[in-house]
Amino acid sequence: MFGELVRKNRTKRIYNRSDVSLSLLKELIEDARFSASTVNRQEIRYILVNDDQMCRKIFRITNLSTTHKVDEENRPGAFIVMITKREINLPDSFLYYNLGIATANLTLSASSRGYSCVTLLSTNMEKLGELISLDGEYKAVSVIAVGKSDQEVRTVDLEGGDTSYYKEEGVHIVPKLTADTLIVGTI
Ligand SMILES: Cc1cc2nc3c(=O)[nH]c(=O)nc-3n(C[C@H](O)[C@H](O)[C@H](O)COP(=O)(O)O)c2cc1C
Incomplete structure (x- = not known):
């Protein structure tokens, strides 16, 4: 999918x-x-x-x-x-x-x-x-x-703030802004 x-x-x-x-x-x-x-x-x-x-x-x-x-x-x-x-x-x-x-x-x-x-x-x-x-x-x-x-990479949801990627116990973490944060308006 x-x-x-x-x-x-x-x-x-x-x-x-x-x-x-x-x-x-x-x-x-x-x-x-x-x-x-x-x-x-x-x-x-x-x-x-x-x-x-x-x-x-x-x-x-x-x-x-x-x-x-x-x-x-x-x-x-x-x-x-x-x-x-x-x-x-x-x-x-x-x-x-x-x-x-x-x-x-x-x-x-x-x-x-x-x-x-x-x-x-x-x-x-x-x-x-x-x-x-x-x-x-x-x-x-x-x-x-x-x-x-074989590198382990994980995303984490973020509501705002620092989007920098970082390491946590050897895992590469990539913060991704949530859809609610990204959608700043509906008309
Ligand atoms: C246009 C573009 C340029 C990038 N250039 C580099 C680069 O020069 N070196 C690098 O290590 N990563 C580069 N990246 C990878 C980004 O750092 C990476 O997409 C970001 O950290 C988010 O991780 P993700 O791709 O797993 O979502 C680039 C990504 C994009 C889209």
């Missing part, structure tokens, strides 16, 4: 050493390709990365290794780099709306198949483009890590 899937689709940052096949990554794009986009322009393209050496290099420029102190041995088994042409004549607000929808569908698809993801937008996208030798006509606009994870 959708409700279960969306609750299960938590960000994971600690991965085990399982490989992620190109065929699995292709299945995720096969689902994401049905995403809505501004006037159906479909400007997003994907580069699928599961080469171990390249995954190591990408891992090192994400904040998994710095801010989140994830050990290299717990790096994700794959990355999906989302790219667009530099000149697409589309305001960033539209582009990032489209990226959000594609990301949601892609990560839900991964969760439904027993894989986990983390969106890594804080990555230096110019550096990422250079790492993967991206054609200068294109730019990297997002990157999603994909892998198998």
Whole structure:
């Protein structure tokens, strides 16, 4: 059911050493390709990365290794780099709306198949483009890590206040505002 899937689709940052096949990554794009986009322009393209050496290099420029102190041995088994042409004549607000929808569908698809993801937008996208030798006509606009994870993540309901995630006895806790808090009006 959708409700279960969306609750299960938590960000994971600690991965085990399982490989992620190109065929699995292709299945995720096969689902994401049905995403809505501004006037159906479909400007997003994907580069699928599961080469171990390249995954190591990408891992090192994400904040998994710095801010989140994830050990290299717990790096994700794959990355999906989302790219667009530099000149697409589309305001960033539209582009990032489209990226959000594609990301949601892609990560839900991964969760439904027993894989986990983390969106890594804080990555230096110019550096990422250079790492993967991206054609200068294109730019990297997002990157999603994909892998198998045993990390325990739980959500807790929150009526308001601090939404920061935290650790409790080794479990990653993600506070989620209740529907009553989110709905600020009915007309
Ligand atoms: C647009 C976007 C950018 C994000 N960028 C990063 C990032 O650079 N590094 C990271 O560790 N997590 C990143 N995240 C993951 C969020 O921190 C995560 O979604 C949030 O803590 C809520 O957890 P949940 O996904 O399990 O609901 C990003 C998420 C989104 C939607």
